[in-house]
Amino acid sequence: MDISELDKAKQVLLAKGGLGRLVMNLTGSGGSEKSFALDASKSFCKQFCKSIGKPFNDSVFIVTATTNTAMAQLKGDTIHSIAGLRRKLSSILKNWSLNWVWAKILFIDEISMMDIMDFLNLDKYLHQLMAQFNPEALNYPFGGLKVGSYDTYLWYCRVQLL
Numbered sequence: 001m002d003i004s005e006l007d008k009a010k011q012v013l014l015a016k017g018g019l020g021r022l023v024m025n026l027t028g029s030g031g032s033e034k035s036f037a038l039d040a041s042k043s044f045c046k047q048f049c050k051s052i053g054k055p056f057n058d059s060v061f062i063v064t065a066t067t068n069t070a071m072a073q074l075k076g077d078t079i080h081s082i083a084g085l086r087r088k089l090s091s092i093l094k095n096w097s098l099n100w101v102w103a104k105i106l107f108i109d110e111i112s113m114m115d116i117m118d119f120l121n122l123d124k125y126l127h128q129l130m131a132q133f134n135p136e137a138l139n140y141p142f143g144g145l146k147v148g149s150y151d152t153y154l155w156y157c158r159v160q161l162l
Helices: 003-015 034-051 070-073 078-082 089-094 116-131 135-139 152-161
Strands: 023-027 061-065 105-109 144-150
Touching: 023 034, 034 061, 034 116, 034 135, 061 070, 061 144, 070 105, 078 105, 078 144, 144 152
Parallel strands: 023 144, 061 105, 105 144
Antiparallel strands: none
């Protein structure tokens, strides 16, 4: 896919209501195959990167969870350790474990287990991390990363409200 084809694809998506930034949450009861949706999204991202000649690895599509149990099932890491939510921002900027230059998508499982201060710190830290490579990152939520999450508890809360 050359640059003009990529621009055409982008224009088509924008014309159909697509946005430049993605923040989404997928909810569903236990066993509703939310993890299948995650695997499919990651596979699509991998194929897309391959088709445009860009690298794909765990730094491009970052899979995290708020609990160790969910993290083990996803074969990812906790959002607290990836984004350094329990450390000072200055130490994160010096010692990150991912190649944040390549980061495009951040996925968080069991986001309902994340308290508001961690959520706000995540936004603040990602602004600073991503601004190291692109000053425009300061203008977007989560430093411009596309953020996805899924959570059974949020689905349960929604059902209770109906």
